[in-house]
Amino acid sequence: MSFSTEAKDELARIFPEKRCCKMAELAALIRMDGTITISTNHEIALVVTTESAPVARKIFRLFKEVYNLEAEIRVQRKRRLKKNNLYSVRLNSFVQINRVLNELGILGEDGDVLPGIKKSLVKATCCRRSFLRGVFCGAGSVNNPEGNYHLELITNNEAYALALIELINSFPEMLAKVSSRKNWYVVYLKESEQIAAFLNVIGAHRALLEFENIRIMKGMRNKVNRLVNCDTANLKKSVEASLRQIEHIKLLDKKVGLEKLPLRLREIARLRLENPDSSLKELGEMMSPPMGKSGVNHRLRKIEALARLF
Numbered sequence: 001m002s003f004s005t006e007a008k009d010e011l012a013r014i015f016p017e018k019r020c021c022k023m024a025e026l027a028a029l030i031r032m033d034g035t036i037t038i039s040t041n042h043e044i045a046l047v048v049t050t051e052s053a054p055v056a057r058k059i060f061r062l063f064k065e066v067y068n069l070e071a072e073i074r075v076q077r078k079r080r081l082k083k084n085n086l087y088s089v090r091l092n093s094f095v096q097i098n099r100v101l102n103e104l105g106i107l108g109e110d111g112d113v114l115p116g117i118k119k120s121l122v123k124a125t126c127c128r129r130s131f132l133r134g135v136f137c138g139a140g141s142v143n144n145p146e147g148n149y150h151l152e153l154i155t156n157n158e159a160y161a162l163a164l165i166e167l168i169n170s171f172p173e174m175l176a177k178v179s180s181r182k183n184w185y186v187v188y189l190k191e192s193e194q195i196a197a198f199l200n201v202i203g204a205h206r207a208l209l210e211f212e213n214i215r216i217m218k219g220m221r222n223k224v225n226r227l228v229n230c231d232t233a234n235l236k237k238s239v240e241a242s243l244r245q246i247e248h249i250k251l252l253d254k255k256v257g258l259e260k261l262p263l264r265l266r267e268i269a270r271l272r273l274e275n276p277d278s279s280l281k282e283l284g285e286m287m288s289p290p291m292g293k294s295g296v297n298h299r300l301r302k303i304e305a306l307a308r309l310f
Contacts, residue, residue, distance in 0.1 A: 005052070007199065007207035008137050013109040014203050020068060021130040024121045026062040027104035028134025032155065034106075036097070046091040046100070055137050069096055075123075085230035115159035122167060133202040135164065141208075142195060145214040149197045150177030152188040154181075161185035173197035199308070223253045242276050245300050248307035249273055261303075268299045 001009075013278050016022050034048045048059050056073055063071045069209045074088045091097050101107035105118020122128045135153050142151040161178050164187045168176040174194045178187050189195050192215050199208040252258065258266050271283050280300075284291040 003207070005144060006140045007204045008052050009054050010204050010206050011053060011133050011137050011202060012058045016050070016126070016285065017059070018126065018128050019208055020124065021127050022066045023061055024032060024127040024131040025057070025120055025134035027106065027118070028068055028131045029059055029138045030104060031106055032135055032138025041090065043103050044094045044097060046097045046141065048089045050138070051084050052137070053085070053087055056089055056139070059089045110210065113123070116163040117160070117167060127199050128167060128170060129203065132167065132190060136202055145192070145211045145218070147228070149192045149195055150188065150297065151192055152186050152200060154184050155185055161187050166196070171197065171201055180290050235292055242272070245272055245304065246276055248304045251307045251310060258288050265299055268296060269303055
């Protein structure tokens, strides 16, 4: 089961206590997954379709608790691509459908689909949270945090996408953006902190805990990798410098002899030949009297400069 599916299953089991919050969540679910169908017998139905059984049960229960309506649930198996079950929650009464859609701000009095989100549905913070929970359950997805951080909500209506951005960004810890993808509009969050905030806002606390645990582990792994890479690079530089210094010292020994060098250079030259794996700091500690790293480096540079004369 994907991380996104687990989050939706968790959210599908959350039921707000207030009627206003239930209305907000139901409005979001219908807006994202609902269609109005007309049969050959001219029978009108409102159908809310989902691939999640827990979400379908939630929609059924919300119709019952908010409007005291008995919806019908149908199950159909997809034949193409992923052969998952499709769950359809249906209302078959035109009068009931019209009343529900009008009250939820989806249809206007003239029967036209209204753009955006009905302001009264998301007036309170608790209702905004419920609405976003419904949007995510209806048309949201979030990547497994082991990979790239990405959360998105998909709609085919630009005005609705912009309304979702305004709603999400009403929470100060988030800053959603929108992009177009063929005939769809994708509202997305890419920063890990903002995705964590979104999961917290909609009440996906178990998913949030897993998300944060993985995020912390990834951060620790990345930090360790950076330190290892840095140490490896420094070690490589040290080894290359030591080999170069030894090469120059041997060249001077061959051309003029180390005994011809000044005492201060002769001492460090012999220490380097005897201790090819030692760092500058360690070489300095071997000298009498001990010398700092910068002093050792200065003397070795003097030797390299003399070697370049030959």
